[in-house]
Amino acid sequence: MTASTLSRRLGARLAEQRARDLYRQRRVVEAVAGTRVRIDGRELINFSSNDYLGLAGHPQVVAALREAALEYGVGAGAAHLISGHTRVHHQFEEELAAFTGRERALLFSTGYMANAGVITALTGRHDLILADRLNHASLVDAAQLSRARLQRYAHGDVAAVARLLDAGGDGWRLIVSDGVFSMDGDVAPLAQLARLAADHDAGLMIDDAHGFGVLGENGAGSLAEAGLDAGAVPVLMGTLGKALGVFGAFVAGEAALIETLIQSARSYIYTTALPPALAAAGRAALSLAEREAWRREQVLALAQRFRTRAGQLGLELLPSRTPIQPLVLGEAATALRWSAVLREAGCLVQAIRSPTVPAGSARLRITFSAGHTEADVDALLECLAALAQAEAK
Numbered sequence: 001m002t003a004s005t006l007s008r009r010l011g012a013r014l015a016e017q018r019a020r021d022l023y024r025q026r027r028v029v030e031a032v033a034g035t036r037v038r039i040d041g042r043e044l045i046n047f048s049s050n051d052y053l054g055l056a057g058h059p060q061v062v063a064a065l066r067e068a069a070l071e072y073g074v075g076a077g078a079a080h081l082i083s084g085h086t087r088v089h090h091q092f093e094e095e096l097a098a099f100t101g102r103e104r105a106l107l108f109s110t111g112y113m114a115n116a117g118v119i120t121a122l123t124g125r126h127d128l129i130l131a132d133r134l135n136h137a138s139l140v141d142a143a144q145l146s147r148a149r150l151q152r153y154a155h156g157d158v159a160a161v162a163r164l165l166d167a168g169g170d171g172w173r174l175i176v177s178d179g180v181f182s183m184d185g186d187v188a189p190l191a192q193l194a195r196l197a198a199d200h201d202a203g204l205m206i207d208d209a210h211g212f213g214v215l216g217e218n219g220a221g222s223l224a225e226a227g228l229d230a231g232a233v234p235v236l237m238g239t240l241g242k243a244l245g246v247f248g249a250f251v252a253g254e255a256a257l258i259e260t261l262i263q264s265a266r267s268y269i270y271t272t273a274l275p276p277a278l279a280a281a282g283r284a285a286l287s288l289a290e291r292e293a294w295r296r297e298q299v300l301a302l303a304q305r306f307r308t309r310a311g312q313l314g315l316e317l318l319p320s321r322t323p324i325q326p327l328v329l330g331e332a333a334t335a336l337r338w339s340a341v342l343r344e345a346g347c348l349v350q351a352i353r354s355p356t357v358p359a360g361s362a363r364l365r366i367t368f369s370a371g372h373t374e375a376d377v378d379a380l381l382e383c384l385a386a387l388a389q390a391e392a393k
């Protein structure tokens with residue numbers, strides 16, 4: 001096939017995506033300062049970031065990155081099992097284990113890779129993975145890579161999980177769920193899933209990318225909040241690119257789990273280690289998240305303020321008590337239009353469409369940060385109110 005015939009084929013596919021309002025475009029961000037971004041020369045309030053605690057630009061986190069780069073250089077130079085596992089990686093793993101109340105933790109380069117590594121290391125073609133239908137795409141891909149049988153159950157439907165577990169089968173069963181659902185903001189029925197897993201001798205893995213740093217008394221995440229230790233939930237995955245404002249991910253659990261991942265998780269073994277300076281930045285961010293409880297309180301209070309006032313305006317939100325507050329609009333074109341009007345008014349709120357969310361449930365995914373002010377929230381509400389009013393006419 002020549003390059004031009006390939007381009008023709010792809011062009012047809014792209015045109016179709018465009019016709020269905022599903023075409024995706026990147027916006028070039030020219031500068032970032034806390035909750036403000038500059039795009040096309042204009043400053044916007046960013047309501048589309050996962051920097052929930054406002055740590056991504058924190059001077060202490062930046063300083064830790066800079067100092068570690070001077071000491072270790074930029075790249076790790078090799079995989080963890082070769083010569084890339086530095087003291088700062090090791091210290092960070094010990095701190096993450098302590099913070100999450102688990103025996104050990106293991107750093108991965110990204111959350112996507114952590115999920116792939118864990119699920120392929122723990123399951124194989126004779127096993128069954130039970131997954132919430134709204135789980136993050138990386139968990140779906142990981143299950144496919146593992147060649148285990150994948151059964152997706154309706155969102156949050158513990159009765160369906162029980163039925164699937166009761167149905168038996170030969171292999172091992174692993175229940176996998178987001179802790180906080182990334183596009184919906186609600187929390188999984190964690191205690192019930194843990195009970196079902198225990199009763200049926202099944203495994204349980206929670207991806208707490210959006211709960212880690214935000215929920216629980218000290219920010220240790222949705223499992224800490226629910227009082228579920230490693231006995232109840234043996235596999236905890238968390239990411240460092242969201243509430244901690246850095247990059248990377250970790251898995252925490254008992255020593256046997258971590259040793260198994262070191263031996264078998266291919267996305268751990270066959271990749272360059274996270275740059276040591278990022279591990280140093282992660283340590284600084286974790287320390288701030290732990291010490292500065294006001295960040296969690298602030299972001300959750302802002303989300304609550306938004307919910308209360310949105311309710312008064314007649315905007316229907318999903319049942320979320322986290323910094324993720326989606327406004328479901330339905331059609332992709334509607335979500336795009338609202339997003340464009342908001343951008344014009346100075347608010348960056350990204351439209352989320354299929355296949356990231358089910359078709360017909362396109363939405364604005366509004367997220368808050370400890371760096372936002374009440375005035376920021378009110379400015380967003382004012383725009384949304386005007387949009388809702390215009391729509392009603």
Ligand SMILES: *Cc1c(COP(=O)(O)O)cnc(C)c1O
Nearest residue numbers: 110111112136138182209239248
């Ligand atoms: C963002 C996210 C991931 C992927 O993490 P990265 O470190 O960005 O690769 C995995 N799971 C969930 C639920 C996420 O939201």
